[in-house]
Amino acid sequence: MKISLMHGAGGEVMGEVIDLFLKISNTNAGGIGLESLDDGAVIPIGNKQLVFTTDSHVVRPLFFPGGDIGRISVCGTINDVAMMGGKPIALSCGLILEEGFEFDDLSRIIDSMDKALSEENVSLVTGDTKVLEKGALDKIAINTAGIGVADTIIRDNGLMPGDNIIVSGTLGDHGFAVLASREEFDFADQIISDVAPLSGMVQSVLKIGKINAMKDPTRGGFASAINEMAKKSGVMVRIHEEEVPIRSSVRAASQLLGIDPLEVANEGKVVMGVPAEDTEAVLKALRSHRYGRDAAIIGTVTKGKGVIMETTAGGERFIETPIGDPVPRVC
Amino acid sequence: MKISLMHGAGGEVMGEVIDLFLKISNTNAGGIGLESLDDGAVIPIGNKQLVFTTDSHVVRPLFFPGGDIGRISVCGTINDVAMMGGKPIALSCGLILEEGFEFDDLSRIIDSMDKALSEENVSLVTGDTKVLEKGALDKIAINTAGIGVADTIIRDNGLMPGDNIIVSGTLGDHGFAVLASREEFDFADQIISDVAPLSGMVQSVLKIGKINAMKDPTRGGFASAINEMAKKSGVMVRIHEEEVPIRSSVRAASQLLGIDPLEVANEGKVVMGVPAEDTEAVLKALRSHRYGRDAAIIGTVTKGKGVIMETTAGGERFIETPIGDPVPRVC
Ligand SMILES: Nc1ncnc2c1ncn2[C@@H]1O[C@H](COP(=O)(O)OP(=O)(O)OP(=O)(O)O)[C@@H](O)[C@H]1O
Ligand SMILES: Nc1ncnc2c1ncn2[C@@H]1O[C@H](COP(=O)(O)OP(=O)(O)OP(=O)(O)O)[C@@H](O)[C@H]1O
Ligand SMILES: [Mg+2]
Ligand SMILES: [Mg+2]
Ligand SMILES: [Mg+2]
Ligand SMILES: [Mg+2]
Ligand SMILES: [Mg+2]
Ligand SMILES: [Mg+2]
Numbered sequence: 191m192k193i194s195l196m197h198g199a200g201g202e203v204m205g206e207v208i209d210l211f212l213k214i215s216n217t218n219a220g221g222i223g224l225e226s227l228d229d230g231a232v233i234p235i236g237n238k239q240l241v242f243t244t245d246s247h248v249v250r251p252l253f254f255p256g257g258d259i260g261r262i263s264v265c266g267t268i269n270d271v272a273m274m275g276g277k278p279i280a281l282s283c284g285l286i287l288e289e290g291f292e293f294d295d296l297s298r299i300i301d302s303m304d305k306a307l308s309e310e311n312v313s314l315v316t317g318d319t320k321v322l323e324k325g326a327l328d329k330i331a332i333n334t335a336g337i338g339v340a341d342t343i344i345r346d347n348g349l350m351p352g353d354n355i356i357v358s359g360t361l362g363d364h365g366f367a368v369l370a371s372r373e374e375f376d377f378a379d380q381i382i383s384d385v386a387p388l389s390g391m392v393q394s395v396l397k398i399g400k401i402n403a404m405k406d407p408t409r410g411g412f413a414s415a416i417n418e419m420a421k422k423s424g425v426m427v428r429i430h431e432e433e434v435p436i437r438s439s440v441r442a443a444s445q446l447l448g449i450d451p452l453e454v455a456n457e458g459k460v461v462m463g464v465p466a467e468d469t470e471a472v473l474k475a476l477r478s479h480r481y482g483r484d485a486a487i488i489g490t491v492t493k494g495k496g497v498i499m500e501t502t503a504g505g506e507r508f509i510e511t512p513i514g515d516p517v518p519r520v521c
Numbered sequence: 522m523k524i525s526l527m528h529g530a531g532g533e534v535m536g537e538v539i540d541l542f543l544k545i546s547n548t549n550a551g552g553i554g555l556e557s558l559d560d561g562a563v564i565p566i567g568n569k570q571l572v573f574t575t576d577s578h579v580v581r582p583l584f585f586p587g588g589d590i591g592r593i594s595v596c597g598t599i600n601d602v603a604m605m606g607g608k609p610i611a612l613s614c615g616l617i618l619e620e621g622f623e624f625d626d627l628s629r630i631i632d633s634m635d636k637a638l639s640e641e642n643v644s645l646v647t648g649d650t651k652v653l654e655k656g657a658l659d660k661i662a663i664n665t666a667g668i669g670v671a672d673t674i675i676r677d678n679g680l681m682p683g684d685n686i687i688v689s690g691t692l693g694d695h696g697f698a699v700l701a702s703r704e705e706f707d708f709a710d711q712i713i714s715d716v717a718p719l720s721g722m723v724q725s726v727l728k729i730g731k732i733n734a735m736k737d738p739t740r741g742g743f744a745s746a747i748n749e750m751a752k753k754s755g756v757m758v759r760i761h762e763e764e765v766p767i768r769s770s771v772r773a774a775s776q777l778l779g780i781d782p783l784e785v786a787n788e789g790k791v792v793m794g795v796p797a798e799d800t801e802a803v804l805k806a807l808r809s810h811r812y813g814r815d816a817a818i819i820g821t822v823t824k825g826k827g828v829i830m831e832t833t834a835g836g837e838r839f840i841e842t843p844i845g846d847p848v849p850r851v852c
Binding site: 191192193194195196197198199204206207208210211213214215216217218219223224230231233235236237238240242243244245246247248279280282283284285286287288289290291292293294296297300303304307308311312313314315316317318319320321322323325326327328331333335337339518519 | 522523524525526527528529530535537538539541542544545546547548549550554555561562564566567568569571573574575576577578579610611613614615616617618619620621622623624625627628631634635638639642643644645646647648649650651652653654656657658659662664666668670849850
């Protein structure tokens with residue numbers, strides 16, 4: 191068998207690769223390990239809960255409306271730390287460059303990493319640089335790993351019947367921004383990626399309300415994230431289509447291209463399951479943050495299984511886990 | 522300016538890239554940061570000293586005598602944690618694959634990671650997988666980041682006049698193993714890479730003696746590591762050529778190819794500066810370990826600067842920091 195693009199699309203086929211890693215003898219260092227397949231791992235260090243996570247980034251183009259590979263490589267890892275309830279502290283950076291890459295572009299990318307790091311007061315403390323001969327890599331790949339400390343660990347499997355499902359803003363922006371910039375479509379208004387670091391916002395929410403489960407809807411989009419959350423939690427989720435915030439430009443692009451905005455990556459959004467009594471406070475806290483202004487309650491958790499969309503037209507359909515990502519190299 | 526292979530060779534040219542990272546606002550999270558350019562960073566977490574480091578691996582061929590890219594990607598990071606005095610606990614794995622990569626090869630590589638992890642009882646707790654379209658990457662790149670805890674932090678800048686310089690075994694094995702397997706030279710006996718995880722050995726040494734400075738002589742080899750240690754410590758180092766352990770097969774290959782075995786990568790060796798009074802105990806502890814059987818005292822530290830080789834012929838010459846690595850994609 192050969193590796194296909196689907197093995198990197200964040201969906202079920204990727205599971206074949208992850209299964210190989212799950213055979214490794216030690217996948218848990220005493221907290222939450224690889225077998226949980228959550229946004230990151232948790233490891234007890236002294237009396238602290240350390241969150242540890244990593245993502246590699248290979249997005250194309252390198253610079254897109256609203257961000258670039260530098261910003262995404264910092265935000266992706268900060269957000270996975272944040273999704274576990276962690277306050278991120280430090281990142282590593284494993285840089286792989288193709289011979290001939292423009293030094294000035296690298297400089298811009300690192301500036302952009304700096305800005306994203308500074309927003310959340312996270313340090314870049316260690317790294318590695320490899321250069322491959324021309325033709326051996328398409329320009330650049332950036333891995334970051336991140337550590338943080340969690341006072342309260344939040345899982346993706348903690349949804350409870352009665353919870354409300356909250357998203358922190360409009361869905362589909364990143365995927366369509368990347369697609370649009372690639373294809374040079376001419377949309378009414380330009381689609382801007384939402385790539386942003388969310389740990390400040392998430393930490394402020396954690397101070398005022400309870401979050402039962404949380405995940406960032408990256409590859410595979412909201413459809414993938416909510417299905418994973420529902421399945422791991424052993425619950426059903428009902429989504430109200432009319433409440434789902436989607437920009438009109440994204441909706442237009444989605445209709446033109448026949449791609450579901452719920453199936454493409456977001457890079458600055460969080461999906462939360464929040465107990466009914468905490469919902470208003472959480473929503474208010476999210477909306478008071480620059481990255482949560484469009485936060486909305488979009489559904490509820492019940493007993494059962496699967497994710498159902500109650501459509502604007504009054505019908506019902508399942509929201510399924512997408513098989514692959516409709517936008518390759520989206521992050 | 523364009524990125525050249527030299528920017529990834531671990532020498533001074535790489536400094537141009539690292540300088541970009543050093544401009545980042547936050548490069549230190551309260552312990553040892555990026556600015557120290559040591560093998561890893563140190564971050565206080567509660568009452569513990571967390572060591573955090575990363576390396577990406579792009580070695581060719583993927584399978585070479587003595588190891589493969591899986592073993593090296595685990596050992597490289599374990600060893601950088603170990604060089605800081607840390608006991609490694611957990612690794613992340615950022616995997617980037619080319620479409621069409623053989624699933625069976627990936628399986629072999631992950632098995633090999635497992636074996637190296639198990640040797641040192643380190644867990645693989647989190648990861649990420651990306652697949653690039655055919656032609657966008659030469660087969661596979663593996664990043665690992667690692668965390669560990671240090672009771673005693675060891676730096677690469679702590680050499681003191683009076684210290685002895687100890688290496689834990691023969692030098693140049695990895696670089697020449699990779700070179701030889703690539704070129705299919707026909708050497709008398711095959712050259713085997715030394716790739717090995719060293720944290721167990723280093724931790725056992727730390728129990729019985731003092732180490733003033735330590736570094737793994739990877740890219741740029743011993744010549745690069747010892748120069749960096751001497752320069753950062755503000756001391757001179759004198760190396761006795763006749764004491765330097767080099768396999769006869771490596772020596773033969775080095776003469777044939779005109780490549781200095783002190784300038785190629787090792788992946789299972791450590792260079793230490795040890796106070797005179799601890800030298801015998803440290804040497805004994807090293808030699809009792811499977812990865813330290815050929816450990817030797819090869820030099821001394823004095824006041825002054827630079828690294829001098831007292832040659833077998835009775836002369837003296839400087840050991841300089843190599844400008845590039847004579848073996849591209851050695852790790
Ligand atoms: N190469 C790998 N080695 C070990 N674990 C992996 C690897 N690839 C993925 N995983 C694990 O599989 C799970 C899913 O990974 P995935 O990358 O989809 O999560 P994510 O980072 O939250 O999403 P995204 O990468 O889209 O931001 C995670 O728990 C991750 O640790
Ligand atoms: N892309 C990068 N971002 C941040 N720091 C980097 C980067 N590349 C290298 N560094 C830093 O520069 C120093 C030298 O890196 P280098 O990779 O040579 O160290 P090493 O891992 O000990 O050696 P090797 O990679 O050959 O095993 C380290 O302190 C490392 O943290
Ligand atoms: Mg995630
Ligand atoms: Mg992620
Ligand atoms: Mg390195
Ligand atoms: Mg090192
Ligand atoms: Mg290293
Ligand atoms: Mg990931």
